[in-house]
Amino acid sequence: NKDQWYYILPNGDLYRWKGQSNVIQPIKTAYARATGEPLQGDLIVSLGEVDGPWYYENPRRLNARLFKTVMTGPGALYDLTKPGGSLSDNPEEALQRLTGSLFGPDGQQTSMIVTLTEAAKRDLRSALGRGLLGKRRGAVFEIAEESGINPPADPQLLPPPLSWVVAAPPAADPPILKLGGPPIDNVAIDEEGQITLFRLVGLSIFVGIGLSWFSFRSVYITIMVFFVGGISATASLSFVYWGGQSVDAVLMSMPSLVYVLGLSGAVHIINYYGESVSEVGLRRAADEAIKLGWKPCTLAALTTSLGLMSLYASNILPIRKFGLFSAIGVMATLFLLFTYLPAALQTWPPRRFRKGSASHSTSTQRIVEGFWMRLGEVVVKHNVVVAILCLISMVTVGFGLTRINTDVQLLKMFDSQATIIGDYKWLEQHLGKLVPMELVVRVEPKMMQSSDGDQDGSTSQAFPLTFLERMEITTAIASVLENRLGGGGDKTVGQPMMAATFTQELPPPGAGGRTAALRGAYDRQLLTHRDELLNTDFLRIDNDDASELWRISLRLGALNDIDYGVFVDDLKQAIEPVLAAYQAREKILQALASQSPDSTPRNTKVLLVGAPFGGDKKMLRPDSAS
Numbered sequence: 001n002k003d004q005w006y007y008i009l010p011n012g013d014l015y016r017w018k019g020q021s022n023v024i025q026p027i028k029t030a031y032a033r034a035t036g037e038p039l040q041g042d043l044i045v046s047l048g049e050v051d052g053p054w055y056y057e058n059p060r061r062l063n064a065r066l067f068k069t070v071m072t073g074p075g076a077l078y079d080l081t082k083p084g085g086s087l088s089d090n091p092e093e094a095l096q097r098l099t100g101s102l103f104g105p106d107g108q109q110t111s112m113i114v115t116l117t118e119a120a121k122r123d124l125r126s127a128l129g130r131g132l133l134g135k136r137r138g139a140v141f142e143i144a145e146e147s148g149i150n151p152p153a154d155p156q157l158l159p160p161p162l163s164w165v166v167a168a169p170p171a172a173d174p175p176i177l178k179l180g181g182p183p184i185d186n187v188a189i190d191e192e193g194q195i196t197l198f199r200l201v202g203l204s205i206f207v208g209i210g211l212s213w214f215s216f217r218s219v220y221i222t223i224m225v226f227f228v229g230g231i232s233a234t235a236s237l238s239f240v241y242w243g244g245q246s247v248d249a250v251l252m253s254m255p256s257l258v259y260v261l262g263l264s265g266a267v268h269i270i271n272y273y274g275e276s277v278s279e280v281g282l283r284r285a286a287d288e289a290i291k292l293g294w295k296p297c298t299l300a301a302l303t304t305s306l307g308l309m310s311l312y313a314s315n316i317l318p319i320r321k322f323g324l325f326s327a328i329g330v331m332a333t334l335f336l337l338f339t340y341l342p343a344a345l346q347t348w349p350p351r352r353f354r355k356g357s358a359s360h361s362t363s364t365q366r367i368v369e370g371f372w373m374r375l376g377e378v379v380v381k382h383n384v385v386v387a388i389l390c391l392i393s394m395v396t397v398g399f400g401l402t403r404i405n406t407d408v409q410l411l412k413m414f415d416s417q418a419t420i421i422g423d424y425k426w427l428e429q430h431l432g433k434l435v436p437m438e439l440v441v442r443v444e445p446k447m448m449q450s451s452d453g454d455q456d457g458s459t460s461q462a463f464p465l466t467f468l469e470r471m472e473i474t475t476a477i478a479s480v481l482e483n484r485l486g487g488g489g490d491k492t493v494g495q496p497m498m499a500a501t502f503t504q505e506l507p508p509p510g511a512g513g514r515t516a517a518l519r520g521a522y523d524r525q526l527l528t529h530r531d532e533l534l535n536t537d538f539l540r541i542d543n544d545d546a547s548e549l550w551r552i553s554l555r556l557g558a559l560n561d562i563d564y565g566v567f568v569d570d571l572k573q574a575i576e577p578v579l580a581a582y583q584a585r586e587k588i589l590q591a592l593a594s595q596s597p598d599s600t601p602r603n604t605k606v607l608l609v610g611a612p613f614g615g616d617k618k619m620l621r622p623d624s625a626s
Contacts, residue, residue, distance in 0.1 A: 007039060008059050012052010015041030064119040066127045066139050069537060073102035073110030079502070086504045093505070100432035100495030101555065109430045114140070115537060116183060128179070128187045130154075133194055138187075144177045151177055152419045159199035159206075178423045180434040180558065185410050188420040193249035200256045204229075208263055216270070218350045225266045227344075228336045232262030236329025243325065250318035251325065258329040261304065265337045268300075269293050273345055277353045285353070286342040297337055305330045411558055424558045433494035433555035439477065439575070441550040443470050447586075448548065463589040463601075467530065468506070468523040473582060474498045474550045475506060477575050481554065484574045492567060494555040499538040503529075 005017040018040040019025050032039070047055055055061050080087045080094040087094040095107060103110050120127040130151065131137030141151045156168040208229055212222040233255035240247055269289055276288035308330065311323025379386050414421050427434055449464040465473075478496045485492045500506060503526065507518045526533075533539045540549040556562060592601035 006044070006062075007041060008047075008052075008056050008062070010053060010056050012047035012049065012055060014044045014047060014055075014062070015039070016044055017041045060136075063126065063139065065117050066120040068115045068117045070112060070114050071102070072112040073098060076102055076502070086502060097495075097501050101497050101553075104431045111427075111431055121183075124183050124187045125190070128183055130187075130191060132191055133157075133198060140179070141177065149175050149177045152423075155195055155419065157195060157198055159203040162202075178426050180420075180424055180427050182436065184420065184423075188418070189249045189410065189413065192414065192418060193252040197252040197255070200253070204233075204256050204259050208259070212263070212267075215267070216350070216352075218352060220348050220350045221270055224341060224344050224348075225263055225270070228266040228333070228341060229259040229262040231336060231340075232329065232333040233259035235332050236325060239325050239328050239332070240321075245321055245325075248318045248321070250322050254322060254326045254329065257326055258333065261301070261330050262333040262336070265297050265301065265333055266341055268297055269337055269341050270345070273342075274353065282349055282353060285349075286346040289345070290338060290342050294338060298334060301330050301334055409562075421559075428557060428559065433557045435556040435558045437493065437554040437556055437571075439552040439554065439571075441473055441477070441552070441579075442542070443473070443548040443550065445546050462593070463586055466519075466523045467526050468519060470548060470550065471500055471503070471526065472506060472509075473578075474552050475500050476578050478552055480574050480578055481552075481571075485570060492556065492560075492562065492570075494557075496555075497538070497553040499533050499536065499550060501538075502533075502536065 005019070005021070006014060007017055008014050019029065031037075046052070076098055077091075077094055079085060080097075081091045082088060087097075095103060099105060099107070101111075102113065116124075116127060125135060125138060127138050128140055129135055129138040130141065132154065137151070145151060150172040153172045154169040156163050156166075158166050205226070208226055209222055212225045213219075216222065216225075236254055236258040237247065240251065272293040273285050273289035276285040276292065280288050305327035308323045308327040312320050312327075314320050314323070411421065411424065424434060443465065447465050448470065449466050475498070478498060478500075481493060481496060482488055484490075486494070486496075504522075507522050508515065510516070510519070534541065538551045538553070540551070541547070542549055556567075589601045592604045592606070593599050596602070596604050
């Protein structure tokens with residue numbers, strides 16, 4: 001639980017802390033330390049005299065298990081080629097199967113594939129975070145550093161123009177850890193969003209204070225304006241917390257928006273205040289400013305909030321949250337504008353207004369006012385021409401709406417110099433494609449032959465599939481994809497991985513005596529290793545209906561401009577004929593068996609429409625059928 005804290009004593013007793021995470025707690029903690037008062041907590045577990053001091057030495061060792069499975073290239077290659085392994089007599093074939101996923105094209109570069117536990121998925125930064133902005137570094141980076149592999153250099157946190165003159169953090173010395181995959185994308189977009197927020201905060205403070213001072217030349221007014229904008233931005237984030245939500249990458253741009261709108265409202269009220277000083281005097285100026293400004297400021301905030309609330313109609317949760325909480329934050333600025341700001345102006349009237357009347361305009365103000373007056377005169381004098389030009393501009397700009405292209409590729413949201421982009425380029429150049437595309441083939445119990453070769457009560461078909469034949473479904477699909485979308489086709493996908501990747505080469509199809517005996521022996525051998533296959537990530541049993549789930553893992557290029565809608569259509573067109581053939585298999589075999597004297601489909605004649613007479617047998621393979 002992120003909102004719960006724990007502490008451990010030197011004897012290994014682990015407690016749940018009773019304190020609270022709020023602004024008052026540090027004061028309470030400091031007082032307790034000064035008076036020697038012990039921490040208050042509930043005992044969770046005693047880790048013992050042996051393990052307790054070890055955990056106390058480094059409490060981070062108490063982490064939940066973060067990694068479900070870890071597969072390394074050398075480890076997978078050893079399992080395939082070790083004595084008694086599936087490919088012990090053919091190491092070249094073993095390396096070829098793993099190339100593009102665990103080994104690079106040259107056979108020298110290797111990688112590891114890690115799957116995360118549910119605990120790690122709930123808090124990806126605990127496993128994969130880079131440790132930016134005071135956050136703890138993820139377990140992957142800690143383990144890599146202990147192994148002599150350096151993390152990438154920290155990014156530049158300063159905003160322009162400061163980043164132009166301040167040197168960036170030094171580059172890390174090789175070897176450098178390279179990471180890729182959907183969890184990495186999620187962590188990276190979160191971290192880049194926080195870096196952007198950090199830069200925006202600094203830039204917003206600099207611009208807000210600078211413009212306020214340049215416009216009013218008053219320390220009091222500058223502080224008041226900045227206070228309104230800063231508290232408004234902070235309050236907008238607090239609404240997210242009280243709403244039981246979390247800040248995502250889209251919502252991170254909300255504080256800057258509310259900050260700018262808060263500054264704008266404060267400037268309007270102060271301008272009304274300056275005019276009121278000249279008309280009613282300093283004593284009544286604050287009241288008069290609110291009388292003049294409450295309606296336009298309220299209407300401006302209301303219309304802006306309504307526009308933001310329109311985003312709540314989106315089906316995308318981050319956009320809905322941005323619209324809702326930004327609208328609430330904008331309306332909340334009115335509270336500061338109508339309470340704090342007039343009170344501050346009344347309590348600390350700016351020096352330029354203390355004499356009871358507004359001071360003379362500065363040269364800058366006179367230049368700006370003169371410009372707008374002359375522009376207004378031109379607009380009024382030539383109003384028809386201006387209206388026509390505005391309409392033409394609206395139509396011209398609106399035409400761009402027809403040219404808008406939508407894009408949902410997450411990696412395109414990153415700057416070209418982002419660490420994750422550099423990692424993906426390196427990984428795809430030295431290893432293979434990275435973006436996973438998973439296919440899962442469900443084989444229902446009614447289609448499966450029992451392990452003893454006989455039909456059990458759950459099998460309702462006359463010709464159920466053996467374990468070998470069920471595995472061949474995945475190899476047939478993978479073969480089609482390789483020829484259509486892989487190296488034999490348009491090279492959209494990389495080398496697939498499946499359960500058959502870690503077995504011996506499958507025997508050829510056939511029902512003849514020798515072939516049938518070979519396939520039967522191979523099927524029995526596979527069944528003896530069924531539990532080993534179930535321990536991989538490529539075969540599972542559905543707990544609901546005992547169906548077998550066969551996984552085929554494909555890889556797409558992360559930086560390729562792939563239209564995923566078109567790709568999914570191509571994928572369906574490639575594999576649906578294979579699935580349709582297996583779905584029609586039972587009906588075809590029963591029809592053949594009904595015409596045979598021994599009620600089996602053996603030795604029956606079949607006409608394959610479209611197959612050439614005397615043609616190559618390769619034409620009859622699933623990957624060559626059309």
